[in-house]
Amino acid sequence: MQNDHRKLINLNGEWDFTSQNNSASRVTVPFCYEFKGKVSVSRMFSTGLESPDDWNYIIFCDGINYQAEIKINGSFIVKHEGGFTPFSSPIAEGIMKESANVIEVKIDNNLDASRTIPLNNTANYPKNYGGIYRDIYIIAVPKIYIKTANVQSEIDINFNADIKNTITLSATEIDRYPVGDRKFTVKTELIDSSGTVKASSDAVQFSISSNSTIQAINKFELNGPVYWSPEYPYLYKLRVTVSLGEEVIDEYRSDFGIYELVRKQGVLTLNNAEFKFKGINYIEEFGGTGICATYADVERDVKLIKSLGCNIIKVYGRPASSYLIDICNKLGLLIMEEIPVFTVPSSILETENFLQLAENQLNETILAHKNNPCIFAFGIGNDFDVTGAAGQNYVKRMVSAARGLDNRLIYYSTRNYNEDKCRELVDLVGINFYDNDLNLLKNITTEMKLKKEKVFISNYGKIINPSNTSGYSDPSSIESQSKYIVDFIKISKSSALMGGFFQSFSDWNSDVPNLKYPDLTNQYMRTSGVYTLYREQRPPAIILRKEFLDEDIPNLNIGTFTKEAPLAFVFTGLITFILFIYLANSVRRFRENVWRALFRPFIFYTDVREQNLIPTFHNVLLAIIISIGSGLFFANLFFFWKDSQLLDIMLSVIISNDKVKIYADEFFANPVKLIGALTAISFLKIFFISVFIWLFSLTLKYRVGFNNIYTITVWGLMPVILLLVFGTFYLRILQSNTDFVVIGLITAGLLYLISIYRILKGTYLLFDTFFLKVYAYGILSIILLSGGLLFYLNTTRYVFDYFRLVMTFLKM
Structure with a gap:
């Protein structure tokens, strides 16, 4: 990197640091930060060169995540996007001074759902730290310098290495060299570990003008190369020189190794040996x-x-x-x-x-x-x-x-x-x-x-x-x-x-x-x-x-593990089911209402319309039982999936806030919390459906009390109570046969479709209005509400697209 013709200006060390909330401190570069946001870092530096105008300068950044904008002495140098790839940029003439130079780097590690690489909220992907987390430095090079060297080698039929080096050369100020003496040459050499030149190209002559870039090619053969391999990592030293006559103007050095890799019919060979x-x-x-x-x-x-x-x-x-x-x-x-x-x-x-x-x-x-x-x-x-x-x-x-x-x-x-x-x-x-x-x-x-x-x-x-x-x-x-x-x-x-x-x-x-x-x-x-x-x-x-290393493996302890099947699911299901049976057997009016709501819904809804009110206590108790049944079923399913990376992908896409995601993950791991949360969601869902129907009623002449509307909603969901029976032992069923995931979801879907039909039927009977109007408004409302939510999630977080991707993973 540094030699007699190139000078390294190391920018690592103490920098001033300012975050987006204007907190200031000092950091030592390389550094990284864990939060997501914008920061600005700056420092002063000197070139250490007596005649800074005699040099060109290139800044190298091995890693700044994710976006970086660099200025030196107030002048814009480069803006880069991509946090894990190294980048470099020439510094325009006249910017650098001998001392008291100021470099400022603005950093932003915020990621986007579609316009950054990597994408935001990607599950199973390493943490997105921000900062200048790898080396940052400036190389002072001559006015004519080697920009890049692209070296390729190929083993010929005589087992010699044919080497081709494509060299990119840049010049900014050619006038400092006398016109008659501008016979520039470029040459490539391979040096072994003892310092001996083992192979060399001819010195290729080239001409170049100010503020231009050209390419030159060096070709040569290395007889009997020593191969690089994981077992014997032999390295040559590659040396590329640009000369004017006998004077070396610039020199570039790097490690270089040679090996032969062949892939044929699904088999890889490295240096003529099969490689796995x-x-x-x-x-x-x-x-x-x-x-x-x-x-x-x-x-x-x-x-x-x-x-x-x-x-x-x-x-x-x-x-x-x-x-x-x-x-x-x-x-x-x-x-x-x-x-x-x-x-x-x-x-x-x-x-x-x-x-x-x-x-x-x-x-x-x-x-x-x-x-x-x-x-x-x-x-x-x-x-x-x-x-x-x-x-x-x-x-x-x-x-x-x-x-x-x-x-x-x-x-x-x-x-x-x-x-x-x-x-x-x-x-x-x-x-x-x-x-x-x-x-x-x-x-x-x-x-x-x-x-x-x-x-x-x-x-x-x-x-x-x-x-x-x-x-x-x-x-x-x-x-x-x-x-x-x-x-x-x-x-x-x-x-x-x-x-x-x-x-x-x-x-x-x-x-x-x-x-x-x-x-x-x-x-x-x-x-x-x-x-x-x-x-x-x-x-x-x-x-x-x-x-x-193909050594003998010691015996491993097998243990006595049995699959986790938390009793919370069984206890919750049995207790709730016993409560329902007790009410149906002990409370005559409750039993009659259950029978009519399930098997004679027309009469049941007509009675509600005629102000034959169901006790509020019965409504709330049945809503709780239905909510527990629904919550219990889906709690079984989510708990079964709690170790699934595919579910984690979808949750990470839907829940963009880390704190909310942490709470959600905790609930998935805890059966009691999971049942409670899903039961509460189901109970609130019943309430909001009732509120929505009440809002619909404001468009009609016929006024109905909210308690009647709530009754129609709760008792219309009676078929969903079957999920209580299914959910009590669903986890054990899933652990024995995963095909019941699909069977269970289809069953739940059918029960909810039947319940929606029953609620819409009860609504038009309750309001004594044309049934097509109710069905049209109901179906349209469901489509608009669910479709609007899904449209928002898909346009902002690509939920449908990720779901389709996850579905392809299931076809492994």
Whole structure:
């Protein structure tokens, strides 16, 4: 980075910090903040150069999340969008001074539901910290300088490496060089670890004018190259020089490695040996410092990952940091990195704004990292809709953009294996297997043998309760995570899979509260790691290492777990049902009204119209019983789904406020609270239906008291009381056969349709008006109210689009 011809101006260190509420303080860059909002940071700096006008200046930012606007000495430099891709920008002449320079960076980490990458409120995605969380610096370069070097190597039939370096050269002020002596040349050399030049191109002559950019190409051959591999990460030093005669004007250096990767009929070979992924997903987050990390932090992680027997990592949902890439180059660990296109429905995926953002981030990632030997493949997204034309167009566009910059493998990851229409457009496809039944994996691998697919498992693992050591029969125990690793790798080794990536190396915080949260003190924490957020090892790390290194696996404790079936559901159902039977048997008038309301509704509603009033006590008591039945049924269903990531996706989309989401998640995990909340919602629903009918009555000549209207509503919902019977044991039924999810929903839907019909019938009899008018107003009102709510949710949060996406995931 810095040499005799280039000078580094390090901008890390103490900065002034001002947040959106005008609170001021000091921060040490790199830094990050957890809240969502805008901040401004600034500092003074000196160039340390005696003649600052003799240099060009380029500012480099390795990571600022999400939007950044940079000014130096009051002059605009660059505005950048995309929090995980490195970017750079030239600084115009005349801005920089020898000392007392002021740099100001305005940062905004707010995300949007459709116009940012990643999207806002994305479930199962790492936390959206803001800040300058990676290095920021300025490089002073000569007036003629090397802007970029794009190096490609190919092994020929003689096992020599043919190397091509496409060099981009820029100049701002050519007049400082004498006209007759402007014989500029550019040359590329490869230097081995001992400092010996092993291969060199010819010095290619070029001409360039002021304020222009050109390209020059260096080609040469390296005889008998030493290959880079995870087992033996041999690095050459690439040196590119620009000279004027014998005088070197600029010099660029970087690490460079050579290996041969071939994919044929679903088999990968690296340096002529079959290569299977022994991978792990890596999230660059650290206890106490968020996404800020020192070089030593990252180096420790890479050494730990290597000790597990891993040969590759996948940086989960974002590009890798420069620290991670540099260390993996040196220690021998391949990297798959991806842009943060994560859980995106087709309606967003097909918009030009989103496509352009994705293409920009992909271009920035590839241009910054493509010369590094550890970079194995570039990912274009995770769990976006791959079932239709929008997904196909997106993949084609991203692949086309990537192919124009580099020849590495392109992949994406998805939960949808069976309906995937984009698979043939990329080199590799990852299947996300989030805590699913391994029998599904067996079915996939059996089908793959017939198709010879190019498939790997991009995500397998479990979220566990770190304090649970009750044996692997308990799905939330530490032992269950170990057993899952053993069973998965057994299937993988006997299949055509290219391997997989365990989720994850360490625990991590998600951007939205989790529906499944074993850590009761932090609902954002995803406890899926074999190490904690503070890098404390868990027992499954030992199992993973033994599997990767083909060592004997110790016996695991099975335990005596039985599926959770809270008695709250049964007790609530039985007590409420007994109360209903008691009232029906003991209170004659209540029994008669139940009979008439169910089997002779015309007479019942006519009696209500004729002021044969039902006691308010009966109305309220029946409303409570019906509400408990409805609440109990849906509480069973939601409790059954409480560990579902698909439900978590929908809740995260619908509930945009984190505090409300935390409360909702707590209710889903607590049967008593869940029953109480859904019962209260059902009771209020009955009241609001009555209020709506009362408002309708104001348009009519015939006036009816609110108590009569409330009676019609409550007793019209009598069929829903059957949900009380169903809901008492529904959870146990679902645990024995999940097909009853659909059966139960259809049953509930039919009961509510019958009840709506009964309420509308009671309404027209109560008001003695034309029945078509009531049905028309009622149906139209339902359509307008429900349709208006759904339209609002879909236009602001894309609820329908996410629902369709989630439905495609169910077809895995």
